[in-house]
Amino acid sequence: MCKKIILWILVILCMSLIFGFSAQEANESDQTSTSFMSMIIRFLDADNSLDDETVSQIAARLNHIVRKGAHFSIYAVLGGLIFLLIGQYRSGLLKPLINSVLLSMLYACSDEIHQIFVPGRAGRISDVLIDTAGALCGAGALLLVIFIFQSKKQYK
Secondary structure (H helix, E strand, O other): OHHHHHHHHHHHHHHHHHHHHHHOOHHHHHHHHHHHHHHHHHHHOOOOOOOHHHHHHHHHHHHHHHHHHHHHHHHHHHHHHHHHHHHOOOOOOHHHHHHHHHHHHHHHHHHHHHHHOOOOOOOOHHHHHHHHHHHHHHHHHHHHHHHHHHHHHHOO
16 A cells, blocks of 8 residues: 555656646746756866856757657656556556556646647647657566566566
């Protein structure tokens, strides 16, 4: 019972995080991802050879990739969490995988609809596809790990 409660809380927190990011206006969202990228560039620039202007230019160029990577990653986490949660209620592995990807896709659709109402933002089908691919990878990775551990248990 404790696992179920923790997983429910984690799923709701992940969805809330996604909702919060989607509620940011376009400029604020863009600034958040650019600032994050600038911090990473500064961290990787151990000898501080890059000036502020160069860091800003690199961050601006990588912004699109970072944003799409964030979509993929957060939905990989969500897909994995939903997969684990469904697994607490249903036996087997394939049905929880399919259901977790479908539920994540539905949430991605609702998220993109939500963004239509946020100033400067737009709902994009391409983002739903990226989000769904992330959910599939996250849930699929957990399925693979579970399958490997179950296979090892059988041979002992």
